[in-house]
Structure formats: structure tokens, C-alpha cells
Amino acid sequence: MSKWKRWVLPSLCIMLGLFFIGAVVWGVLQTNEKESYIRRVQSVYDSAFGQMCNGVSNLEDKLSKLLVASGTSMGQTNLLLMDAWHEAGGTEHMMSELPVSQAATAGLTRFINQVGDYCYMLARKISMGGSMDQNDVNQLATLTDECKKISTELDDIRASGGLQWALTSNEYYALSADGPHAAGQLEKTVEDYPTLLYDGPFSDSSENKKPKLMPENDVSLDEAKTIALNAIRTPGTTLTKSDELEGTVPCWSLQGTLGDGRRVEISVTKKGGYVMMMTVQSSDTQGSTTPSDEVLDDLGKKAVAYLDSIGYKSMSPSFSQYYDGLVVVSCVYTENDVLIYPDMVKVWFDLQSGLPAGVEAHGYIYNHTSRTFSAPKVTQDMAIGDLGTRMQIEGVRLAVIPTPGLKEKLCYEVLGIRDEEMYMVYIDAETGVEEQIFRILNTDEGKLAM
């Protein structure tokens, strides 16, 4: 007993005391570390916010200068437009770093992206020989005013000590206009910003694109099943309706299994009965073999015959990619030897079985329509011009290519080689203007156009 009192109890107390001191020290260190992380994260956010504010103010600067520039390619206009595009890109980039809810900032992000896009499209128009019209000048004036307003409000936020950033994902979701992390100007809706009328990938018209292929005939669920079975090609396939997709292109969605147990999913349009999308589980996901040129050539021919049998007529094979035991052949609608690139359908093949394993016809369904193009005003020789001095020309043909704002252009497609790299240069058949340049990369997964 005396031994207990004399030795064990005091040593227990000392141990507990040491633990306690250790825990306190550890806790203090952890808190310090946490605070230093928070400060670091917050300084990243503050920096992004600061750069974003500068971006908006620089954007306003470029836009206002544009109002006094000549509006032609001869002077400052193009440089200022490219600067404005650059500032808009940087601003958007910094905004996307901020921990504020996307729903709240969608309006401002969209405005900045559209301003940049609009400036880029204007620069493009001017560099191809066009000029700014009165409508453009008016729009630029409106945009300048809006940017000035945004810039002032952002400066006020900065002057009053900046914003308090949400640090956890729960905090982002809890954001609301009157909440503790309210972001003022950052939180206006799309409708609060001026509407921009122009043609570009971020313009309203591109956001709400509608299919051009509009067949009249309604297709019943049973008919859709017959169309689907014809497209799947594998005996023993069973299909059931999975859901109906409404929206711009209403579809019957079917799913099921093939005879060998692999799953298949397929959508058939309710009007016209086109196979919009099909995917079959691949039989060999490990397949990493690179198909030979002969195999690819052969699959190109097979793809055309297959598409013909499911209602996509007059297609020709373009390029192909391969991955995971599959080959994807992109086929392009062809009329009078003119390639119509917007009307594209992709066909997947299972390398092992050689059977079709997928279809994607979005491009065709959204773009296919009867077209009338006037005969090219520019001759082939005029189109090529002095291109031969910059690359070795391997072939020329006519093609219709998509241009910004959901438009199309008839162009000469000139294929050439320079320094062992392949290029495709598109020359407007109407004006002779260089419309587009692609570089073809020969990759380990097929050919890619950049």
C-alpha cells in the first residue's frame, strides 16, 4: 500500500501530465498549421479575385479604345480585339478558380466569355477582309458601359476588404445571395447582362441549336425495335424500352443484351426512325493491338455499307481512330464528289468480331439538309496559289466545312506536306480566302486533326 502511494500514483500523475502537455502542444501546432493552410488557400483566392478585377478593368480599357479605332485591319482594331479576347479569357480563367457557386456566377461568366468570343469573331471577320458595321460599334459601346459598371462594383468590393471565401464544399452549396458569402456583382443572373448578337460558338444561337433534318413520319416503339435489331446485327438480341428522351431530338431509348450476353443500348429517333446513338459492350477491352492499314481500309468500306443499310446513304469514310479493341470510323456525307463534313456519322467496330459496336449520328441529324451551292468562283489553281511554295501539295478537292455560328462554307481542301507533317488548308471557293488550317497528327490511336 505504501509502495502504491509512494511510487505508482505519482508516476501515473506525471505520465498523465506529460500526455496532457503533449496534447496541448500538438493541438497548438495543428491549429497553427491549419491556419497557415487557410491563409495560403485564401491568398490564392484573393490573388485570383484581384487578377479577375484587373482583367475586367483591362477589358473595359480595350473596348473603349476600340470605339475610336478605325474598324479596319489597317490600324489598331485587330490588335485591340485580340487584346480584349485575351483579357476576357484570363478573366474567365481567374473567375473559375474562385470558390463561389457556379449557379451564382453563371451570368457574369457567360457575359465575359461572350465578350471575348465576340471580339475574336470580329477580329476574324476583319482579318478576312470584312469590317465593323454600325451594329458592331453600338454593341461595343454597350459592352464598354457594362464592363465599366462591373469594374466599379468589383473595385468597391476590393476596397471594402474583399470577399470571404467559402473553404469547404458544403459552404459552396449553401451560398445564396443573402448568405454570409454573398458575392454582390458576381451573383447576377444571365438576364442582368446585355444580350450580344453575333455568330460564334458561345453565342445564343449556338447554345440553342436545332436539328435541320426533320422527317415527318412518326415511328412507333415496335418499329423502333425492328430498326434497332437491324442495326445491332447480332442474332439472339433482346431489347426493352429503357426511357424516352425528349428535348430537341425525341428518341426511343432501348436497352438489352446480345446473344452472347453483352449489353447494348440504342436510341432511335421518334421521327424518321434514324439510329441516333448505339453502344455495344466491347468483347475485348484489353485489345491494344494497332490495326494495319489494310484492316482500317477494309473497315472503312464496311462502315459505308453498314450506314447505307441503316438509312445513311452516300457516305464516305474519312479518318479512323482505335482504342480498347475498337475502331471508330468517321464517315462523311458526300454529294457530287463534294465532302460535306458537318453531316458526319461515326461507326464503332469491334476488332475481334468485326461487328458494328456503336453509332453516333448527332452531326448528321443536326446538319443534314438539301443544300444548294453555287459553282465555285475561284478555280482550283487560283485556290492553290503559291501554297506549293510552303508545302508539297498532295491533293485538292471540294468540301463543305462548318464555320462559326452554325454556318457552312464551300472550300477547296488542299492536302499537303511540310517537314514530314501533314496539313489540310481550306480555301473559300467563293472568295479565295484562307478559311482554316488543320495539322494532322499521326498518333498511336489513329489520325487526329488539330
Add this chain to the structure above:
Amino acid sequence: MLKKIVCMLATALLLMSIAMLPVLLENSAEAVKKGDRGSEIIKIQTRLKDWDYYKGRVDGIFGVLTEAAVREFQRKNGLYPDGVVGSKTAAKIGVYLPSLTAAKRSNPGKNDVQLLARLVHAESRGEPYKGKVAVAAVVLNRVKSPKFPNSIAGVIYQPGAFTVVADGQINLSPDAESLRAARDALNGMDPSGGAIYYYNPKKTWNRFMLSRPVVAVIGNHRFCK
């Protein structure tokens, strides 16, 4: 960097749909040397004869005379005189050797495929295949939308956009199905009907999400605009 992305978007349709012609590449050796035959040799001999390097007949056979002519040409043009027509010599002579342009590089978009597949894997394990493609398609629809960042990484890592980024599941390595779903979506498949949001109605109380118009329901996910 961002400029480039916007530039690519500026021609988004082009980039998605156009790619290239069926460029017919002949299978042949890596460089042309003594003992080789074929139409390429005829081109080389013709050029070398025009410039007085080659004294023999244009017969399409890479023989001793051709080799000597190539050596002479290389010496005059500051190339290493090995008598073999490789890429540099071919370029100087001005002939195009298909085999030499066939050097394969790694697909520059591979990292984006991986990142997208990781998101699909983390967000939609247990969902039907079509649901996985739809999740990948939502990311790509966001890249195309002016309301969101303009790159795949920008969209996926946007603060608060995906919970799997916050909890670290994004770092799990993707399975084969997620990889194919990412690639199929990059090839244009979009079962989501153009959606830019999706949620699991059993797990979401977010009023903003629940107020969006639903365009497709696949598995446990509602896809909306």
C-alpha cells in the same frame, strides 16, 4: 493557354467533325537505301538526274550508282554522306516518303481522356453504361457552354462543381468501362440530351438543382439544362 482553348472553341464544330482524309500511306521501310525498289526510287533518281548527280538510268532500283549520287548530294548539301535517303535527305531532295511521315506520336489528348474517365469512375460507379457516357457528356457540354470554364480540367476542378473532387475520389484509377465512356463522349456521344447539370434526386436538396428542367433520366441520375 486559355486563348488557345477559346480559339479551339471558336472552331468547335470543325474540330469535332473534320479531321482528315483517308491518307493512303504505303507500308515501306523506314529509310530508302541500296537494294530498295519502287516508285519512290524513281522520284529520287529523277530529281538527282535533273541536278546531274545521277548518271544512270531511271529504273526504280536503288543500286550502286544511285547510292553514289545520294552520297554526292548529301556532301554538297551539308548532310552526313551515308548514301541512305532518310527524312532529312528526302526533304532536301524534295521527295515525300510516306513511311517517314508515319512516325507515331502519343495522342496529345490522352491526359484529358484519363481525367474525364477518373471523374466518370468516381461519379457514376454502379450506373448503367449510358449513364457513364452521359456524365462525361455533361462535362463536355459545360466546356462548350459560355457559363462554365472552357477546358475539361477547368470544368472538373471548378470549386464546388463535383463532390468527388473535394473528397478525393477523383484520384481513384478508372476502370475500362469509364475509359470507354470518356472516349465515346469525346467522340460525340451524348445520351444526356445536351444537359449541363445532373443530380441524384435521393441525395440532393439543392433548390437550384431541383428547379432545373430535366431532359433525361438515366439510372439514378437526373440530367438537366
